[in-house]
Amino acid sequence: MKPLMRILAGLAAALLLAPVAGCLPAGEGGDRALRDITGLMPELRFTLTDHRGRRVTAADFRGRVTLLYFGFTHCPDICPTTLARIRRALGETDGAGGVRVLFVTVDPARDTRAVLDRYVSAFEDRFVGLRGTPEQLRDLARRYRVAYSRGKPGPDGAYPVTHSNAVFLFDRRGEPRRVALPIADARDFARGLRLLLEQPGTRT
Ligand code: NI
Numbered sequence: 001m002k003p004l005m006r007i008l009a010g011l012a013a014a015l016l017l018a019p020v021a022g023c024l025p026a027g028e029g030g031d032r033a034l035r036d037i038t039g040l041m042p043e044l045r046f047t048l049t050d051h052r053g054r055r056v057t058a059a060d061f062r063g064r065v066t067l068l069y070f071g072f073t074h075c076p077d078i079c080p081t082t083l084a085r086i087r088r089a090l091g092e093t094d095g096a097g098g099v100r101v102l103f104v105t106v107d108p109a110r111d112t113r114a115v116l117d118r119y120v121s122a123f124e125d126r127f128v129g130l131r132g133t134p135e136q137l138r139d140l141a142r143r144y145r146v147a148y149s150r151g152k153p154g155p156d157g158a159y160p161v162t163h164s165n166a167v168f169l170f171d172r173r174g175e176p177r178r179v180a181l182p183i184a185d186a187r188d189f190a191r192g193l194r195l196l197l198e199q200p201g202t203r204t
Helices: 003-021 078-092 113-121 134-143 186-197
Strands: 034-036 047-050 055-057 066-071 100-105 127-131 148-150 161-163 167-170 176-180
Touching (some): 047 134, 066 078, 078 186, 100 113, 100 134, 113 127, 176 186
Parallel strands (some): 066 100
Antiparallel strands (some): 034 176, 047 127, 066 167, 148 161, 167 176
16 A cells, blocks of 8 residues: 555554544553644534534634544543543643643434533633534544444443544644544653644634
8 A cells, every 4th residue: 555545544443443542551652642634634624513512613713733533521531531631731831821622422312412511511711612504514434434423322321332442633724634532641642632732823
């Protein structure tokens, strides 16, 4: 295979494996945790509704380093663990005041605006909860090859949801630069953030 094809194939495999790989312990991720995807994926583009009920687009975040993550608030372990690692990384990174963490729910039926608001507010104000119509969600997930699915409901009506556990890091121009795989710990996220924040012109 050509080198670019090999990278794309590897990336696709990593993302597909992500829900399973989320069970791996965190630790010495190194470059295995943070893949360079510069030039390999399209720029950030979406129209969604934020946790305050405002219609937002990717243009609202231009000039900021942003992280993009797909999950759902009922997630018992992986989502809260990942978001906690990101929060720790934000706290340990100088100049990260302008960073925004975009948490896109793949379960908009249960994650109403109010539920999403409570959830992201429990983290901190750099976290933005986003939800959309099934079509808006599907378009954004496809753009970054993120998989999610809703399982059969049990007797109580509750249903399981699976989702890829990759976190995409975008520079201030909205270009995807790194993808953090499930083994990424707070140090890995901080390293990725510093890398992008060192570029001039970032909003603070
Ligand atoms: Ni989750």
